Amino acid sequence: MRYFLLLLIAFSFSISTVQATHIRAGDLTIRRISETGLTYEVIVVLYLDVTGISAQKGFISFGYDNAEEEVDPISLGLTEDKATEVILYKTTHTFPSSGSYKVSYFEMNRNPTVTNIDTPGQNSFYIESEFLINPILGMNSSPTLLIPPVLQARIGQKYTINAGAYDAQGDSLSYRLTLCKQQKDVPVTNYRFPDDPNENWTKEREDCSIPGDFMIDPNTGDIVWDAPNEPGEYNVAFYVDEWRGGVRIGSVNRDMQIIVKDVLNLRPNLSIPMDTCIVAGNILQAPISAQDISERVCASGDRDPSIDSVSLSMVAGPVISPPGKNPVFNLSTAALPIGQAEGSVQWETNCLDIREEPYQFIFQALDHPEPNRPELNASLQLGDMKTWKVKVLGPAPQGITATPDQSNNSITLNWDNYTCDRAETIHIYRRRGSYNFEPVCETGVPDFTGYEKIAEVDATDTSYMDENLDRGTNYCYRIYVTFGGPQGGESLASAEACAFIPDVFYMTQVSVMETSNTNGSIQVSWTQPEASLVENQVVTYEVFRGLNDNLLDGESILQNTTDTTFIDSGLDTENQTYYYWATVYGNGTPLDTTQAASTVGVQVQPLEKEISLNWFSDTPWSISTTRFPIHYIYRKEIGKDDQFLLIDSVDITQNGLWYLDEGSEDHPLEDKVTYCYKILTQGSYDFDGLPEPLLNYSPEICSTLLDTIAPCPPVLSLLPYECKVDQETYLPTDDCKEIFKNSLTWEDSTGDSCEEDIQGYNIYYSSHRAESKDDMERIASVGKVNRFIHDNLSAVAGSYAITAVDEQGNESAISNIVMQDNPCTYYELPNAFTPNGDGINDVLIPLRCPLFAKAVVLTVTNRWGEVVYEYSGDINIEWDGKDVNGTDLPSATYYYHIKVHYYRLDPGDEEEDIKGWIQLMR
Known part of the structure; x- marks a missing residue:
């Protein structure tokens, strides 16, 4: 069985x-x-x-x-x-x-x-x-x-x-x-x-670069x-x-x-277009080609002596369109040399094809070796496969217009009915001033255009009223459509539609003339009011200054002036942004007030080899207008040239309100040199008949290159611990209640590749042996001193290193690592104790000070080898003479095995076995 x-x-x-x-x-x-x-x-x-x-x-x-x-x-x-x-x-x-x-x-x-x-x-x-x-x-x-x-x-x-x-x-x-x-x-x-x-399955790439992947x-x-x-x-x-x-x-x-086979054949090479997009309703057409190759580009010895015929096909593509609208791949009927194939894909798209995700067309080229080729030990067909991504976009909404209503400071938008199925929401965007943007494959309204979203309406709507607008501002609008799930999708943005709500008169200048934290100055200008409004009246102006655009929060700084420009002085133009507006009076009666306009603000970002600038303002005119797209960058070097020089200009339609100062090939920016900048902006109300361009300077702003050079690592020393030993018994005499400390000192070092601008130090520590900073943790940061006391320690064993830190937060490499062990570990039990309740020697505790011991495991047996007591924990033990069941043990000689765990530099040295006997007497 x-x-x-x-x-x-x-x-x-x-x-x-x-x-x-x-x-x-x-x-x-x-x-x-x-x-x-x-x-x-x-x-x-x-x-x-x-x-x-x-x-x-x-x-x-x-x-x-x-x-x-x-x-x-x-x-x-x-x-x-x-x-x-x-x-x-x-x-x-x-x-x-x-x-x-x-x-x-x-x-x-x-x-x-x-x-x-x-x-x-x-x-x-x-x-x-x-x-x-x-x-x-x-x-x-x-x-x-x-x-x-x-x-x-x-x-x-x-x-x-x-x-x-x-x-x-x-x-x-x-x-x-x-x-x-x-x-x-x-x-x-x-x-x-x-x-x-x-x-050894992957070594190098096909082009012979390494490693393979x-x-x-x-x-x-x-x-x-x-x-x-x-x-x-x-x-x-x-x-x-x-x-x-x-x-x-x-x-x-x-x-x-x-x-994977090792035969004499090389794959064909497939050529496809770059990824692209298409607006629904248009026809997509693109050429595809393949060619068999006879030699690897990088390895002249890797050849295929025969050019094989090649087949070309589209193996995957969109299948969402209605029947008859799916992509079609047509092979060329032209006579081509052997080893070559050509074709084209054609797709008549429609609104049903719109979706968030791009479609993937996957093409494949296969070679067809002749079956009787002697150099092939098997018919190995090789191929090339590539993916082409095409995104179908919704067409832009059409017919958008903007009509202003001066009576209630509103603008009404109208547009044609959007007819694509699944259209769900129309998103409405607005900006001050015009911006010429011609979307290609980018849906929606991108941030760089300066447009901000103000509303969204149902896709069936064809109008929207924008209310509570500022007078004297040219508002421009674009809209686009999003589609419902699960396909989703977006349309291109519409053409721009703009409308201007006229004002009586206009602010035209808030330009910083002098930068100072106490004595800065700003030139403020405005236009005269419409002549018909003040005909046969005495015209005067009152100017207000504020820290925001709330006309109720400003203070009157100039009254009864007949001029349309003045300079405001004694200001903190270095740190503060100011807003200005003016009220016009006719025969002492207030007639109208302009919109508030701010100074130009500038932010600077130091980089390792460049300095980045960006600027902004809050004005009724636009400083990112395509009418005057050029802004000018001025720079001076403190201590070298106290005059501002025009160093460059920016086309804000290409770069936005941003500039990167990289210096020049002949004069790169230098470390520790202070560079100061100011920007001359150009603006416009984008409305014929008003002054333009509106020129305004920003305040000056200064910076140095980002300091990325770290200090040199210091040289560290550790004061060694000295054991206290009885000169007769050579046993430790340390106080068991002593709290230990380690004293560190160091010296700075210098070198050509590091800086000396040290502002402080980081202290790193591990209670065990450490080979690098990764093995330690930072325990403290100190200022410009050269000593540190690490106290409140249970033991002196440990590893230390420090780093130097400069003003920019650059941290040096670590210093040398210093370490020490606990040099005089000690643990000993007495050979007798008397657990009789007289208060003297009633419990078993270690002799003297159990120096640098942190835990013990104790096993006590009788003379027959039976375990009568077990303990694991605190080094003091405090055994009261009871057995494992809590019963008093009789007076006798017992034997112990104790594993003592010390604080040591190396974990392998932490455990010590001690065996001995003890007399229990009652």
Whole structure:
């Protein structure tokens, strides 16, 4: 009977081994087939090595309880190279409720020749995809993988493949590598990625640069191995994650095999356009070409003596358009030399194609070696695969107009009805002054244009009233459209529409003439009022100054002036922004008040070799107008040139209100030199008949280059600890209550490559031996001193280092590391104690001071070796003579084994074993 069982076991193992001979790759996807119910179709596609056994039944688990189903295989035929059979497993299942489900497929039959898995024939094949059932998601299905993983690779050649993931609902997709698995949460045995640094599978790229690389593009899903170095079969696995509204709602798992061969053949090279966009309603056209190559660019010895014919195809592309509107790929009918292929893609887009995510067109070029080529020991078809991304944008809203109403200081916007389906919201943006912006592939209204969002309305609306506006300002508007989910999407911005609300008179200048914190000055100017308003009246003005644009918060600084300009002095123009406005009087009666206008503010950011400037203002006119887009940059060097010189100009339509001073090739900016700047801005009301350009200077602002040069590391010393020892017994005499301290001193060092502007020091410490700063923690920061006392210590063992810090926070490298051990560890127990309750010697405690001991583990046995007492904890023990059950032990001789744990520099020295005896007397 025993012999029979052994035979049965051996036979079963041999069957298992045979069955593990055919699965190269597989993936699992899910499709909802019921609009109201929870019924889904689960699809598993496997790719089998035809040299193995035929397809077996597989098990699909539905991710809850023990729900699973055994499914029969359906053959879909062979791949072009006849080496792989495609098998389909399909079933439907009704899930019990909403929730997240991990649906998986398991089969014993992974093929046994995988290079990057140990004992692959003994590892099963397991894939697991996750999806979310939620009524809010509607008829959501997982992404579908359109491209089979059957493209072969050759050593030294870059390998690229894409799964062609397509999501019918237009959800966002991302890609990530994972480990191949043999069952749920269990990776295959000793899995390694193809670029494992401990293996020789990847050495250099196709262009001969090093190191080689294996990766998956998280955005496109391109798997790129650049480049295999050894032939073999390599399995890799990845997830396609599905996202909606920033939430992951599912993941599709594919486990695939890359077959690498060493044969004399080079892959073709595929050429595709740059990623692009197209406005819905237009026709996309683009050329695609491929050419077989006969020599690697970097390795002249790697040649293919024969040019093979090449096929060119689009293997994946958008399928959302209505029938007849899907992209079409047409091969060229022109006569081409052998080894070349050309084609073009054409797509007649419409509004249904608009979505947030770009579409991916995936093209493939394959060579076709002649089967009778003697230099090929097998017919190895090599290919190149590339992904082209095309984003379909909504057309810009049309017909926008802006109509001002001076009676209530409002502007009414009107635009044509937006007709694209799924249009959900119209977003309305506004700015002061015009800005010439012609969007190409950028949807919405980008920040650099200076527009700010003021409202949003339903996409069916065609008008909007903007109220409570300032007079004397030219307001410009743009709108764009966003589309509903799950596809989402945005339109291009509309053309600009502007409207001016007239005022009686206008501020035109608030220019800083002198920068000072006590005696600064500002020139303020304004226009005269309309002649009809003040006809036959005596015109005077009152000027106000404030720290904000609230006309009620200002103070009157000039009255009854007839001039339209004056200079305000005695100000802190170095630190303060000022606002000005004016009121006009006719025969002493106030008639009108201008809008408030501020001085130009400037911010400076020192960098390592450059100084960055940006400026801003709060004025009724625009300083970022396309009428006068040039602003001027002035600079002076303190101590070298006390005069401001014009060094550059800025086109604010290209760079915004920003400038980077990089110096020049002949005169780069220098360390420790103070550079001062002021900006001359140009502005306009963007309304004909008013003065322009409006010129205003900013205050001066100064800076030096960012100091990135650290001080030199100091030289550190540690005062060693000296043990206190009885000269007769040579035993420690330290006080057990002593709190220890370590005294550090140091000296600064200098060098050509470091600065001397030290402002303080950081102290680093570890209670154990340290080799670098990473082994220590910072315990203190001190100023410009050269001594530090580390006190309140339980022991003196430890490692120290310090760094120097300058005014800019630059920290030096660490000093030399100094360390010391506890030089006189000591622990001793007495040989007798008397636990009789007389208050004298009633408990067992160590003799003298247990110097630098931190914990003990004590075991006490009687003379027969029986454990009568155990203790672990504080070094003082304080054993009262009771046994492990709390019963008084009789007077006798007992034996102890004590493990003492000391504070030591090296953890390996911390433990000491002490054995002895003790007399318990009552």
